[in-house]
Amino acid sequence: MITPECVRRLAAYNAWQNRQLDAAMGKLDHAALLVDRGAFWGSILGTANHLLWGDATWMARFGVGAAPERPLADSAALFPTHPAWSAERFRLDGRITLWAEELRAVDLVGRLRWYSGAAGREIEKPVGEIVLHMFNHQTHHRGQIHAMLGAAGVTAPVSDLFLMPEDG
Template sequence: MDALLPFRAMAYNNAWANHRLLTACAGLGPEEFTAHRTGFFPSLRATLNYILVIDHFYVDAMEGGTLGPVAWADPEPCATVPALREAQAAVDRRLISLLAALDAAGLARSVAVHRGTRVQRERMDRLLLHLFQHQVHHRGQAHAMLSGTSISPPQLDEFFAAEEAGLRAGEFGELGWTEAEVWSARGRCSCGSC
């Protein structure tokens, strides 16, 4: 099996789960979106913005950028679900594109993570695993918070199993993907120009 395939599939799965969760949140009124809730962060808006901010931090580093702690200078850059959906989809596309352009040797490449007072060096594969774990962890918190609202939380643990493809066909079309692209050996850059 291609060493990159699991990483590419996780990037697609991450984008799909964010899409599904934020689509559900679009049904919330502003009061429910910002209401104080039990969690690591005090609201759905704060939790979902945190996912976005940290995604910007790590994806920028993996792209060779030096954004560093500036990424979280504004802990809630998106005040509304539509703004958050657009910003999250953009960083998710960047991660998919990064992995589409990466080769197997790139997984062992050292990434400079700018931490303000120091630069941490980390292997690409380890940084990706950390990022995916971070996203799953905080999406789970948002999912639990959503269960305390008027909107039912969506199913997020379908990991692109073939038998569930029919359930996702509409979402894949909405996102511009096919099941074959998710599981292909090279993936597909979603920038539209590759």
């Protein structure tokens, strides 16, 4: 379903997109980042926090780093400011990139079992499918942030994978 090469490309895309979102978010003041814009996680910063929370949670399930201490319901409040979020986003994207660089095909087979707070039960799925889910989840919420940035008057970044610079 998914190869280590694909995971590396998606990790590079994730980091590239997050650098662009970080720069675009930096054009807004703190209050504008906290305005409830009607997205599921409310604000631009809330959605960015939830996305970071989700990435950290998945990476912990893959055995890379610790899961956030906050529950899903509090994920939008993970970091109170853009600079705090930005620093942690940079660190986490580095962790995702290093993990992807070390992946082997065998790491993407088998099954992953975890307790899902969202579902309220144990879940078991193919590892490759769950890795793909993590990257799909990123794209979903970055799309929401992209729309909210535009609504806030900030030119949203380019998000087309085929336009990603070769060096990521």
